[in-house]
Amino acid sequence: MKLSFYQRNADRIRIFFFILVMFIITLPIILGYLWLVLRSFSVDMNGFVPTELTLKNWRFLWTSMKGYPNIWRTTMNTAFVALMVMAIEALLTSMGGYALSRYDFPGRSNLMKFILVLHAFPSVSLMVALYYVLKYLHLLDNLWGIILLKASLEIPWGTWVMKGFYDGIPWEMEWAGLVDGYTRLQVWRKIILPLVKPGIAVTAVFAFLSGWSEFIFINTFIFSQEFWTLSKYVKATIGDFRFADYGLLAAVGLFYAIPTIVLFFLVSKYMIKLTIGGVKG
């Protein structure tokens, strides 16, 4: 039987067509990020062709901009918030998740239901009350206020995730430790904790990213320039330079986004390895 060209190559044509469709619907993302990179290094652009390359857009890194806080101080603030949110979340969720997974105590199932019910109240619906609580604790216009808020609002979710990781570890591991004379605390620290490293890594990375990118809380609860983080810095530049200097906007934006993008690519590799490696006894 003789087949036509289309019949013989039906699979290939379909795959080519699908890739084409995917390319077209992904185009806004591709063009957006491409522009961000190219524009930050060019004087002006004719569509997607830089007219002339320059480093002038990155001047905010070495000269101080009028009306703006020092970029390095702002970056340090951002890193501080991100790292603290990460540390608090990683520690508290790995403790809480362990208790929920391994202990039978009065009120356990009520506590777990309570955690779920809290999620009916998304953080944005609590802004007014959060403002009041921060004011009461004298944590308004203070980075610690942002850190504690961020961490606390994400801890319930993180605890559930960690509980899932603990649930995957056989009880025998713990019994073996107890028989060998460890206390429950030692068992947790020396035997169980190393086994849930993948879970801690996932929680920590997401906590870091959410702390690094935080905008609404900073925008609402921080007033002094000395406590600005990069989100506020970028928002302010958008307000001041939107129609005047896209080059500067692109450079500032790219500077802020680079760590998150780098972290994402590092971690996606790490996660693949984790699933291949699995838990070794």
Next chain:
Amino acid sequence: MKKTAWIFLSPMLVMVTIFFFIPVILTIVLSFTDMDYQFQWNFVGFSNFKDIATDFIIPKVTTNTLIYTFTTLGLFNVGSALLISLLTTSIPDKWGGFFRTLWMLPRLTPSVVYGLLWLWIFDPTEHGLLNFMRMSMGLPPQNWLYRAPMFIVVVANGFIGASMGMLIFTAAIKAIPIDYYRAALLDGASWWMITRKITLPLIKWQVLFVTAYQTLSLLTSFEYILIITDGGPVFRTEVWSLYTYHMAFSNYRFGYGAALSVVLVIMGIIFAIAYLRLFKFEALMQKPKVEVD
């Protein structure tokens, strides 16, 4: 034994109580006061809720919220997510992974930077992407942010929202036993037939879950709207959650803002219950095996 459990739990419980549980209670209490920037506790009964019922902007805000939520949900959070996961699982995985990674980028980009990208795409001058394309075809530039603000807000949120559904649907499709597809291919089924008769029915629960979950997220999300249009021009993209934020932090009507929040949460709960009934989610709620009660 019991004591150690509380050692593990108490740090987390203290934090969650102060910064999550107390604010929840406080929001409800505040909604019955007319607190403003002077922070006076002045209980006014249900008058905030009566004000909401008669607020002349509320009908506009409600319509905006429903349009924004369900257009984004249909076109992107479920629609595009489904399309992307079906297409990327039907091409070599090298390509599929490449496109899925690109679609993850917006979610990982800080919101202000991501907002900047859309401000550029829809820039009213010839510097913007869309207007550059129009100009090269000889058409005059358009002020997109004025002409179609809701469309911009939906698209900007959609490109972020699609990634969650994409991840869940892709995982579900990859978990379908390959034998089903082999059998179908042997019977001569086309790609479209396989998708319609095998893939879609088998990922039905995931689709319903994402629909319900994302309705609730969209109902309360306003960060990107705040960055891109700030509710404007003249309330055309002002959704309920953003209106709450403006009332509280631009007009300092904290009591009224809290009342608006409470109504929003109640709307969310109503949607959640409706979805539970409609999709019969109880069937999914098996007791997890690990739960030792």
